[in-house]
Amino acid sequence: MRTTLAWAALRRHPMRTLLAIFGLAIAAALLIDMVMLATGMRASFRSLLTSQGYQLRVTPKGTLPFDTEASVGGASALVASLRTHPDIDRVSPSLGTTVQVSIGDRATSAFALGTTAAVQGEYLLQGGREAAVDTVLREVVVNAAFLERLGATLGDTLDVGTERSAQLRQAGRRAQVVLVGVVRFLYVPPGLPAMAAPLPALQQFLGAAGRDRISLAMASVRVDGRDAEAQLARIEAVRQWIETEHPRVTAISTETAIVQVEERLAYFRQLAFILGALSLVIGVLLVTTLVSLSVNERLGELAVLRAIGVPQAGVLQQIMLEGLMLGLAGITLGLGLGLVTARWLNTILRDFPGLPADLDFFVWSPEAAWKALGMLLIASTVAGAIPAWRAARVRVAQALREEAVA
Amino acid sequence: MTAPTGNRDGTPLLEAHDVQRRYEAGESTVHALRGVSVAIRRGEFVAIVGASGSGKSTLLHLLGAVDAPDAGRVIFEGRDISRLSDAEATRLRLLRVGLVFQRFYLMPTLSALENVMLPMAEAGLAPAARRARAEELLRYVGLGERTGHRPTQLSGGEQQRVAVARALANEPALLLADEPTGELDAATGAALIALLQRLNADGLTCVLVTHDAALAQSAQRVITMKDGRIVQDTGASPS
Amino acid sequence: MRLRFLRAPHVALLCCSLLAGPSLLGAQTPRDTVIGTPTVPLAPGRVAPSVRGIAIDERIAQDAGVRVGDTLRIAAEAGTTGEPVVVDALVRRSADPSEVARSEYRVRLHLDHLQRLTNAIDRVDRFAVAVRPEAGPSAVDSLLAGVNHVAFGFRAHASRDVAVESSRTFQVVDRFHRAIGGITIVASAVFLLCILLLKVEERRRAVAALRLAGLSRRTVALSVIAEAAVVAVLGSGVGAAIGWVATLAVNAHYQRVFRTPLTFALLTPRIALFAVSLSLVLGIVAGALAAWRLVRTPPLTLLGR
Numbered sequence: 001m002r003t004t005l006a007w008a009a010l011r012r013h014p015m016r017t018l019l020a021i022f023g024l025a026i027a028a029a030l031l032i033d034m035v036m037l038a039t040g041m042r043a044s045f046r047s048l049l050t051s052q053g054y055q056l057r058v059t060p061k062g063t064l065p066f067d068t069e070a071s072v073g074g075a076s077a078l079v080a081s082l083r084t085h086p087d088i089d090r091v092s093p094s095l096g097t098t099v100q101v102s103i104g105d106r107a108t109s110a111f112a113l114g115t116t117a118a119v120q121g122e123y124l125l126q127g128g129r130e131a132a133v134d135t136v137l138r139e140v141v142v143n144a145a146f147l148e149r150l151g152a153t154l155g156d157t158l159d160v161g162t163e164r165s166a167q168l169r170q171a172g173r174r175a176q177v178v179l180v181g182v183v184r185f186l187y188v189p190p191g192l193p194a195m196a197a198p199l200p201a202l203q204q205f206l207g208a209a210g211r212d213r214i215s216l217a218m219a220s221v222r223v224d225g226r227d228a229e230a231q232l233a234r235i236e237a238v239r240q241w242i243e244t245e246h247p248r249v250t251a252i253s254t255e256t257a258i259v260q261v262e263e264r265l266a267y268f269r270q271l272a273f274i275l276g277a278l279s280l281v282i283g284v285l286l287v288t289t290l291v292s293l294s295v296n297e298r299l300g301e302l303a304v305l306r307a308i309g310v311p312q313a314g315v316l317q318q319i320m321l322e323g324l325m326l327g328l329a330g331i332t333l334g335l336g337l338g339l340v341t342a343r344w345l346n347t348i349l350r351d352f353p354g355l356p357a358d359l360d361f362f363v364w365s366p367e368a369a370w371k372a373l374g375m376l377l378i379a380s381t382v383a384g385a386i387p388a389w390r391a392a393r394v395r396v397a398q399a400l401r402e403e404a405v406a
Numbered sequence: 407m408t409a410p411t412g413n414r415d416g417t418p419l420l421e422a423h424d425v426q427r428r429y430e431a432g433e434s435t436v437h438a439l440r441g442v443s444v445a446i447r448r449g450e451f452v453a454i455v456g457a458s459g460s461g462k463s464t465l466l467h468l469l470g471a472v473d474a475p476d477a478g479r480v481i482f483e484g485r486d487i488s489r490l491s492d493a494e495a496t497r498l499r500l501l502r503v504g505l506v507f508q509r510f511y512l513m514p515t516l517s518a519l520e521n522v523m524l525p526m527a528e529a530g531l532a533p534a535a536r537r538a539r540a541e542e543l544l545r546y547v548g549l550g551e552r553t554g555h556r557p558t559q560l561s562g563g564e565q566q567r568v569a570v571a572r573a574l575a576n577e578p579a580l581l582l583a584d585e586p587t588g589e590l591d592a593a594t595g596a597a598l599i600a601l602l603q604r605l606n607a608d609g610l611t612c613v614l615v616t617h618d619a620a621l622a623q624s625a626q627r628v629i630t631m632k633d634g635r636i637v638q639d640t641g642a643s644p645s
Numbered sequence: 646m647r648l649r650f651l652r653a654p655h656v657a658l659l660c661c662s663l664l665a666g667p668s669l670l671g672a673q674t675p676r677d678t679v680i681g682t683p684t685v686p687l688a689p690g691r692v693a694p695s696v697r698g699i700a701i702d703e704r705i706a707q708d709a710g711v712r713v714g715d716t717l718r719i720a721a722e723a724g725t726t727g728e729p730v731v732v733d734a735l736v737r738r739s740a741d742p743s744e745v746a747r748s749e750y751r752v753r754l755h756l757d758h759l760q761r762l763t764n765a766i767d768r769v770d771r772f773a774v775a776v777r778p779e780a781g782p783s784a785v786d787s788l789l790a791g792v793n794h795v796a797f798g799f800r801a802h803a804s805r806d807v808a809v810e811s812s813r814t815f816q817v818v819d820r821f822h823r824a825i826g827g828i829t830i831v832a833s834a835v836f837l838l839c840i841l842l843l844k845v846e847e848r849r850r851a852v853a854a855l856r857l858a859g860l861s862r863r864t865v866a867l868s869v870i871a872e873a874a875v876v877a878v879l880g881s882g883v884g885a886a887i888g889w890v891a892t893l894a895v896n897a898h899y900q901r902v903f904r905t906p907l908t909f910a911l912l913t914p915r916i917a918l919f920a921v922s923l924s925l926v927l928g929i930v931a932g933a934l935a936a937w938r939l940v941r942t943p944p945l946t947l948l949g950r
Contacts (some may be wrong), residue, residue, distance in 0.1 A: 001520075001527035009513030015938070019839040020740070026832040056942065060722075064751070069697040201930070266902065275825065286836060304511035307472050308572065309500020310528050311493055341828060348820045353813045397473035398429070400507070401463070 006321035009294065017068060018036050020290045021329045027283035028334025028376055033342045033362065034276035035372040040363030045261050048186060048358050049254045052121030054092065054218035055235045056244060057252045058082070064252070064260060065216045066096050066187070072248055075203075075214040081245060082219055087238050090220040091117040095202055095213060101150065101195070108149045110142075110193040113185075114158075114210075116205035121186070121218055128154045128181030137205040141181035146193035150291050154179055160195075160314045162206060176204055192359035197347065219251075246305030247283060268349075268361065270328045276372070283330070283376050287323050295387040303399030304392045311391040319391050323384020335373065339364070419580060419611050420446040420469055420480075424489070425478030427464050440634035446583040448579075450641070451606040451612045453625035461583055461634040462615045469613060470503045470582040471495040472611030483579065500529055504573030508585035510565040512557040518544060519553040520552045527573040536575075543571040547601060570601060574610075576591065583614045586625065587621055599624050659831075680775070698733030700753040704904055706735050708750075719752065721763045728756075738905060774801075830923065837880075837924075838931040841873045845935040853944040862940040869936035870929055876926020881921045888912055 002246075010017045058078075061072040077092055081090045094304040095114040100107060115122055123141070124237040131139035137160065152158065161174045177197070188194045203210040221238050235253050242251040246317065252260070262269065294303065304317055342362040349361040410493050427439040438461045446452055446469070454462045467473035468480055471487045475496075480488040499505065512521045521645060526536035544553050547567040549560075557565050566586060573581055583602070587595035598619050606612050614621060622628050627641030679785040699719065705711055713732050720727025736753060760766055774783055785803055792801035802810075845852075852865055892910040 001525060004516065004520065005513065005524075005760040008513070011847070012515050016839070016842055019842065021938060023832065023839050026828065026835060028826055028830065067749075147821055253698060267899070271825075280830060282836060286839060289840055290843060293847055301511065301513065304507065305513075305524075306496065307470075307494055307499060307505050308525050309498075309576070310524075311496045314528060345821065348824055349817060351813075351817045351820075354816075397464070397467045400467070400472070 002318045005318050009298070009318075009322055009327055011199040011405060013294075014099075016290065017326070020286055021324055021333060022217075022379065023286045024283050024326060024330025025333035025337055027279040027286070028331045028373060029338035029341055031276050031279040031283075031372050031376055032335060032369055033273035034279065034307050035368050036338075036342050036362040036364060037345075037367045038272040038276070039363055039368045040267055041268065041359075042258055042262060043075075043365055044358070046254065048356060049257055051186065051358075052218075054090075054121050054220045055254050056171030056219040056221060056239055056242070057218040057257065058219060058249050059215070059252065060248075061248055061250050064257070065248065069097070069215075071213040071215045072094060072209075073213050074248075075114075075209075075217075078214070078246060078249070079217055082242065085238060085241060087221050087234060088219050089222045090119050091197060091217055092116060092121050092219075093217040094120065094122060095199060095206075095210060097162070097202070101146075102159045102161075103150050103152050103156060103164055106150050107148075108193055110146055110149075111188060112140075112202060113194065113196045114199035114214075115196050116199050120196075123188075126182050126184055126255040131180055133200075135198075135200040135204055136159055137175040137177055137197055137201040140177045140178045140195045140197045141183045142179055142195040143183055143185050143188065143190075143193065145191050146195055147182065149177075149193045159174055160205070160375055162209075167238045173205060173207055180282060184357070185359060187356045189354050191248040193208060214313055214348075223244045230295045247379060257403055258281040264374065266307060280379055283327075283377050284383040287326055287380040288386060290326065291319060291323050291384040291400075292387040292390075294322070295391045299391070299394055299399050299402075303394050303396050306396045309401065315394075316385075316388045316392040318386030320381055322389070323359070324377070324381045326384075327380030328382070331373050331377055334376075335369075407506070409443060416446045417448055419448045419483060420449075420613075421479075421481040422465070422469065422475075423479045423481070424530070425465070425468055425475040425480060427468060427473065437634050438531075439468070439475070440638055441644070442475045442631075442634070443478075444636060444639070446611060446613060448611055449609055450611055450613075451603070451624040451626045452629060452641070453627070454615045454631060455615065455622050456631035460631040461545050462631050465631070466582050466584055466615045470580070471498045471506055472505070480527065480624055482593070482617070483548045483593055500525055500578050504570075504575075504581040505576040506566070506573050506581065506583035506586050507594070510562075510567055510569045510615065512568055512572070512582070515559050517554050518560065518564075518571075519548060520570055521557070522571045522575055525572060529576050529578035531576075540571070543574055545573045548573075561594070561617065562590050563597060566590060566594075566618050568603065570598075570605075576604070581610050582611065583616075585616055585618075586614060587616065587618045592620075601604075602626050697728075697730050697757075697758050698735035699730045700736045701732055702751045703735050705750045705752070706732075709798065719762065723762060762915075794936075816847045833924075834927045834931070837927050838934060841876070841928070841931040842938070844934045845869055845932075845939055849939070849942075852939055854941075856944040857865030866933070866936035866940050869939060870932035873928045873932025873935065874925055875928075875929075877924040878921060880928075884924075885912065885917045885920055888917075 057065050059065050060072045061239075063070050075095075075336070079091050079093045082088055093116065097112050098109055100109050102108075113122055117133065125141065125142075128141065131141055140158075140160075147153065150158070156179045158177055158179060160172060160338050183196060185194050185196075187383045197205075200313075203213065206213075219238070219242075221235045223234055232255065235255075239256075240251050241250040242249065305315060306312070342364075346360055346362040350359075416568070422442055422444045423521075424441045424443050426437075426441055428435050428437045430436075432611055440461075442461070442465055444465075445546065452464060454604075456462045464473065467490070468475050471480075471482070472495075473491060474490070475488050478488065479486050482493075482498070483502070487495065511525065514517075517539070522540035522543055523536045526539060527533075531539070541550070541553060544550055547570055549567055549571070551562060552560065552564065555564075557568070560568065566589070570583075570586075573583075581602075586602070588599060589600055593617060601613070602612055602621075603616065603624055614625065616622055629636055629640075630638035652656070663715045667680045697715075701711060701717075711717065711732055714737060716729050718727045718802040719730045736751075740750075751892060754762070756769070760768060774788075776788065782849055789803055855865060856862075889912045892912050899905065
């Protein structure tokens with residue numbers, strides 16, 4: 001009966017109820033978006049970093065992977081040393097640099113990555129084949145932006161050069177390479193032309209600048225059959241061992257990398273927190289205002305309910321039920337609205353220059369979203385509690401007297 | 407059909423002993439009741455009359471445990487109801503007292519049937535049972551064909567009959583009505599009076615507050631109030 | 646390196662820079678502020694002293710307790726011995742939005758010093774070229790075209806193009822803020838409409854009494870709209886005041902977090918005026934809707950009869 005009464009009270013002023021539901025829906029949508037933003041970057045970045053199974057990234061001291069053009073020498077010894085650690089399963093070294101490429105009269109600069117195909121975790125092959133293992137730069141795989149920029153296709157032969165000489169009007173070191181595969185780089189911005197070649201071939205091609213040097217080594221730590229905490233402890237132990245054994249490098253765990261990226265993107269997380277909190281406040285204010293006015297309007301009616309024997313708790317429940325119903329309707333609508341706006345906002349933020357193609361800002365995390373919506377539902381229900389309490393405490397005789405006067 | 411319950415053994419159902427009630431109106435204090443004593447016997451049909459502000463509605467509220475006196479006692483079915491907790495008073499009103507108001511005060515968003523079912527739902531009656539009884543009560547008040555209508559779809563007289571049916575929902579021992587014909591025209595007022603008389607004839611104790619001379623005349627006993635005191639009582643029993 | 650191709654008549658100044666990492670960085674950007682003793686530029690032909698001077702980030706000075714005059718060791722690669730240098734100056738980073746999230750330390754050296762230290766003899770990353778003040782935009786364009794035509798391996802960019810490219814991040818942030826702003830405006834509009842509708846409906850009986858007393862629909866509607874407008878303007882005024890206080894908190898917080906003098910949030914008179922004007926429009930629209938609902942209802946219905 002209380003549900004019938006609450007539902008009937010909301011139906012009495014459809015325009016008002018619809019507006020309140022719409023207002024709550026916007027608040028809920030904004031809250032969902034902000035929760036998706038706050039948790040999404042972390043989830044997306046974690047998924048990106050762990051997608052190839054590497055938990056540690058070893059870089060030149062004090063740098064983040066490919067954040068600068070720094071590289072570390074003595075790479076063979078470093079990689080060999082890493083492989084001797086009993087807990088390290090795989091090591092994937094890579095060297096990054098910028099090269100000039102041209103085909104016919106089209107030329108561009110491109111990011112070149114030297115990798116070991118068998119263990120690399122930098123890209124996914126999408127067409128063609130891997131470049132053959134070689135110590136001379138002969139074959140490369142490239143991304144879609146590379147093909148598009150140069151108008152090239154699989155099987156084309158390209159000129160690759162580095163250390164350009166203004167006087168000679170040509171690259172200092174040059175090679176002719178065949179384009180054998182199309183790949184999608186996981187950590188390279190989608191619009192940046194990029195190519196990958198066998199690591200020894202790229203090192204040889206760069207001459208002194210690349211001799212036995214790498215920019216990054218990714219390491220996979222054996223963590224099978226352990227709980228999450230034990231896994232993290234083992235990864236951390238390996239990380240510390242690397243930094244102790246090799247003072248020239250910094251070892252970054254996935255957790256640390258996430259923290260560092262979060263520091264850089266702290267603004268968005270905090271903005272999300274503030275806007276999320278504001279959404280909650282708006283939702284609460286809306287429900288409180290609506291229910292308060294609705295209660296004021298119906299004091300006489302509520303007094304009659306009390307007079308005919310409905311207890312205080314009954315009135316309280318009924319009014320709070322109105323808040324709950326508004327909340328439920330608003331949240332249901334807001335869920336759909338939030339997912340649509342999140343898609344839109346994600347499209348905007350993915351335009352950030354320099355971000356990997358697979359990094360999303362807004363990621364649907366059911367647990368976080370349900371928690372947030374649950375919070376809004378509780379908040380909107382509780383928001384109805386103050387006017388509900390006032391309604392339940394109405395002095396029956398006085399309200400009836402005042403109603404008679406009105 | 408005998409919707410109401412009650413008997414006519416002549417024992418007091420309700421007694422007020424020197425009850426006083428005052429309330430604040432702005433900066434002044436209104437002495438609504440200045441020591442009223444009255445006894446209502448089972449099966450009586452009592453009309454309380456008097457000018458506006460004479461305290462008749464306040465007395466009715468005290469008799470129905472809607473309000474509590476500042477001084478004095480109200481005894482209902484042998485129990486002092488003047489110092490009940492809110493929950494106890496609410497329970498009493500729900501189960502033992504039926505209230506009818508001048509402005510009907512039906513829930514505008516509920517149908518006639520739902521309005522009548524409301525107190526029964528509150529009392530915990532099973533849905534099927536309350537529906538059956540609500541239909542029976544609406545038939546009793548002559549609205550068996552209009553159970554699904556909302557208050558706005560009913561005339562004033564019909565609304566008041568729904569209000570009477572609602573007041574009878576939990577088989578009360580006492581029916582209190584505050585100006586039940588106040589919003590009705592003469593013809594519908596007369597029909598309502600007839601209904602109340604029928605209820606009384608079926609054994610229900612009825613106490614009405616009214617300005618309506620016709621209604622007052624139909625009562626067995628008329629209590630006249632002035633300035634918070636009873637100035638005349640046509641059926642007062644010797645105490 | 647010979648720069649014959651830059652010997653154009655309009656070129657007034659050449660500034661070369663070289664960037665190296667992770668341990669060093671050359672090229673002090675012109676906007677950064679030297680807050681300690683500035684490094685003394687080497688006059689042409691003058692021999693560099695045996696212990697060279699460097700400028701360091703104010704952040705390093707703060708974090709490592711380094712002061713002007715301290716001697717440090719600087720190396721091109723971690724784990725190598727490097728060479729001693731004297732801290733000649735401290736540099737405070739400019740209020741550059743593109744620098745906000747970058748937390749690495751920076752050291753500024755004379756170009757020749759960094760070239761020698763990194764074994765990048767006669768190499769630079771970029772030239773900044775200033776044209777003579779009397780040269781117009783067309784001169785810049787022809788210079789760009791000339792350089793890009795003859796200088797294979799180089800690419801010349803006008804500062805304005807570089808600015809556009811480097812501001813892409815902020816264009817994205819700006820679009821994001823606008824989108825959020827749009828959502829907020831819709832939410833505010835709904836909220837305002839809801840509140841005004843309720844506020845007006847709360848006074849149905851009073852309005853009915855006024856109408857029965859002979860006040861015209863127009864008068865009632867205008868009074869409702871006027872009230873809505875006043876509420877909206879007062880609300881936005883209070884909102885602007887809260888917003889202003891919020892900007893102080895936001896700036897203090899982010900300036901501390903990112904260690905930058907950059908202003909993150911700014912409430913300009915134009916923004917305040919926009920907020921108040923928008924609120925006024927929303928208030929009038931909401932008031933008109935509420936008034937329309939009210940005046941089209943007969944007074945007796947409003948009274949519940």
